[in-house]
Amino acid sequence: MGKTSSIIQVVHLVKRFKDLAAVNDISFTVEAGEIFAFLGPNGAGKSTTIKMLITLLAPTSGTATIDGHDVARDAAEVRNTIGYVPQMISVDGTLTAYENLMLLARLYDIPRVERKKRVREMLSFLGLEVHADALVRTFSGGMIRKLEVGQAMLHHPKVLLLDEPTTGLDPVARQNVWEHLFELRGRFNTTIFFSTHNMEEADGVCDRVAVMDTGKIAAAGTAEELKAKTGKPDATLEDAFIFLTGNKLQQTGNFREIRRARQIERRLG
């Protein structure tokens, strides 16, 4: 499965909440081993799309498949195929780094004989082995994010989905997280799908971008292709975004989203 077709295939996907179409008929594909950025302002429908891809929300209509498995009908298969890093802090601060990894290793059914080795290897890969037995609440933002990526990669998933992975991180920590993601892709040919509202980040790291705005995909392609559409020689991705959507990329969103964004920034400090 998935050999001949794209690893992620989204076809006419729609999600309605009462009379609001949060995701309004989008289609795109992601190829195996690609780093694919999902770009758009808060409230564009990025998170809703990701929730459907990770099987937490059923589409109203349309289909999405990951490695040939339908996210609505074969949720169990999809869950074994993907790793997911939520936008918020999803490690447990009251457990140690080792325990946080071991929890996921056991939930992903990594065989007992291999578990300890996998967890130790991951700790050393992330440069966290000296902190293995420290409670995670003592960690810095960058260490937390790396640990979360580690949790999501323990079972060597084919697709890693990250929701705003570097929001709230300083540039050094952001760089460090991406270095680890590149390394993992190199080792396991992992497809990396991430959402962001940071133009520079998308421009710097991804193979292809989809620009999402008000529930629709305004354009998709390489960053260079999108910039070329503006007709200006030295356009940035932000210029392309404004050209494509007629919007300024700004921090919008409802009360809960804003409160959450601030909480994350405070905690990642």
Place this chain on the structure above:
Amino acid sequence: MLHYLSQTFKKSYVLAEMETRKLLHDPTELISRAVQPILWLGIFGEALSKVRAISTPGLTYLQFITPGILTQSVVFVAIFYGLYIIMDRDTGVLQKLLVTPTPRLALVWGKMAAAGIRGLSQALIVFLFAIVLGIQLHITLWSVLGVIAIVMLGASFFTGLSMIVAAIVKTRERFMGIGQVITLPLFFASSAIYPVAIMPGWLQAVARVNPLSYMVDGLRALMVSGAAARVGFDMGVLAIAALLISMVSAWFYPKVVM
């Protein structure tokens, strides 16, 4: 089916173990939770037993309310347990767990077991403090095992209920409000601190369908009166109630992330 059940038991165990590790890393919660039952027994119980206002045939008033206070402290832990679902949702822990190949039922049972373990620590405190106060308890191997079973089952039922409420209201503020509103009526409409016989008829009817009453009855029979005839029935009611609510909860609570 067999695979699903073995997965559910295995993953419930993993989740319960991690919750227990959290408690061991930081046991302050257990210590602060000990305060309330100690106040109820040491002050309320002592005071009311002096005035002899409530007739509790065959038992001293302190003997009578000890199982009631234990029930109350276990139920209070469990009924606010749904708050952890909301906190886990807000932090992203819940989304991450829901995306792993873990049966939904295991996530419910894991939380139920975790609340039960906290409940057992309450039981230990109540037992120890009752001994300090010189309250005569009926302590045998079987009564202790029975108490453990009833505490676990009762904690499970109210944790399941709490998770459903959490999935419906979705915010901490609303959840706390509802928690406050339902705990005291549940407590008062049971035989925890006075016999059902002295209640008005309508309240007796409420007490009869209140799962908290079955906890109190079972614990009272095991801990003080030794009249164990009905204990099996009490446990059966609690076990069925806990199982049913865990299934409803497994279906309901993933909606908290939508």
